[in-house]
Amino acid sequence: ADLVTILFHLGEMATATQSLDETTFELLADELGYKLDLVSPEEEDKELLETFDIDLDEEDDEEDLEYRSPVITVMGHVDHGKTRLLDAIRSGNVGAGEAGGITQHIGAYQVVQEHEGEDRSLTFIDTPGHEAFTAMRARGALVTDVAIIVVAADDGIMPQTIEALNHAKAADVPIVVAVNKIDKEGANPAKVRQQMTEYEVVTEEYGGDTMFVDVSARTGEGVAALLEAVLLTADAGLDLRANPNREVRGIAIEAKLDKGRGSVATVLVQSGTLRVGDAIVAGTAYGRVRAMINDAGERVEEAGPSTPVQVQGLSSVPRAGDVFLQTEDDRTARQIAEKREALERNAMLAKARKRLSLEDFKTA
Ligand code: GTP
Numbered sequence: 001a002d003l004v005t006i007l008f009h010l011g012e013m014a015t016a017t018q019s020l021d022e023t024t025f026e027l028l029a030d031e032l033g034y035k036l037d038l039v040s041p042e043e044e045d046k047e048l049l050e051t052f053d054i055d056l057d058e059e060d061d062e063e064d065l066e067y068r069s070p071v072i073t074v075m076g077h078v079d080h081g082k083t084r085l086l087d088a089i090r091s092g093n094v095g096a097g098e099a100g101g102i103t104q105h106i107g108a109y110q111v112v113q114e115h116e117g118e119d120r121s122l123t124f125i126d127t128p129g130h131e132a133f134t135a136m137r138a139r140g141a142l143v144t145d146v147a148i149i150v151v152a153a154d155d156g157i158m159p160q161t162i163e164a165l166n167h168a169k170a171a172d173v174p175i176v177v178a179v180n181k182i183d184k185e186g187a188n189p190a191k192v193r194q195q196m197t198e199y200e201v202v203t204e205e206y207g208g209d210t211m212f213v214d215v216s217a218r219t220g221e222g223v224a225a226l227l228e229a230v231l232l233t234a235d236a237g238l239d240l241r242a243n244p245n246r247e248v249r250g251i252a253i254e255a256k257l258d259k260g261r262g263s264v265a266t267v268l269v270q271s272g273t274l275r276v277g278d279a280i281v282a283g284t285a286y287g288r289v290r291a292m293i294n295d296a297g298e299r300v301e302e303a304g305p306s307t308p309v310q311v312q313g314l315s316s317v318p319r320a321g322d323v324f325l326q327t328e329d330d331r332t333a334r335q336i337a338e339k340r341e342a343l344e345r346n347a348m349l350a351k352a353r354k355r356l357s358l359e360d361f362k363t364a
């Protein structure tokens with residue numbers, strides 16, 4: 001009522017549910033002696049989670065951290081061989097022995113590579129690189145540790161190569177360049193290295209700090225060397241550790257509605273260990289983990305850091321980039337989801353009107 005009165009004096013006839021533009025809100029705040037602080041959706045969500053005692057920025061104690069696999073995204077220009085390379089990486093690992101093996105596509109997978117006498121695993125996200133990467137980065141949910149930029153040696157640097165480079169740079173993610181299609185006539189891997197220097201990506205061979213590896217996704221040549229380069233790059237600059245013994249935090253990589261199984265979401269666990277029965281909220285989807293399937297299509301009971309799993313049991317389909325949060329119980333998960341839904345509805349209405357509602361106006 002006070003706000004309505006003040007607005008009346010400012011010459012604006014308003015009711016409590018009325019929406020006003022930003023300028024009027026500024027006047028209103030001025031009149032009341034407050035500074036107007038527009039809250040972004042991310043901040044709003046953080047505040048919402050805080051009311052449930054969830055702090056996304058909470059850091060783990062050093063002694064709780066354990067090694068985890070690096071998470072890798074493959075990016076590059078159209079037709080330069082991203083999909084084929086991911087297939088080559090995977091099939092080199094799955095092994096021909098698995099005749100007719102119907103490996104389920106879950107949007108991410110893990111492979112093992114021997115590196116300096118040790119078996120090391122790497123997690124690949126194989127959703128259409130750009131979209132997933134962009135959506136996730138836009139939402140502050142960075143999952144990638146290392147980006148492989150694929151450049152076809154017969155084509156050289158193209159617009160989306162540069163776009164991919166810019167994404168990686170903006171996200172401060174180290175890159176490895178896979179110079180692909182070296183089996184093709186007219187392939188010129190040296191030219192790719194040369195062109196890349198114009199974008200300040202300089203190969204180690206020229207005294208720079210980026211590893212370039214010549215590969216053929218068709219013949220499989222160079223694929224093992226590429227994995228080794230990724231591990232070297234990851235080990236050189238990254239802290240690959242996470243706490244497997246805490247409430248789960250992860251990111252939805254992709255999700256869909258399945259006729260028989262309902263909502264199925266591929267989640268990359270970032271910390272904690274996800275188990276069947278856990279209460280989860282992801283965006284506005286919530287529920288208990290009913291079943292989990294790994295990248296080999298097998299049912300699993302748990303998934304630790306850097307492990308991708310497909311999760312069944314959520315109430316709806318989360319979006320790529322939604323944060324997976326384990327909550328104390330399913331009631332909490334549901335409450336968070338419902339509050340988010342209400343916030344989203346408000347935000348959408350406000351956006352449609354390009355205005356804020358008087359009800360959005362709170363004092364901190
Ligand atoms: P988009 O998903 O459309 O952006 O393309 P992509 O980057 O995933 O390329 P994709 O893997 O579909 O490969 C494009 C074409 O290049 C296909 O016909 C592949 O068979 C071919 N190709 C990919 N890698 C190689 C390679 O190493 N050698 C040869 N000769 N052909 C390749």
Ligand code: MG
Nearest residue numbers: 081082083084
């Ligand atoms: Mg592709």
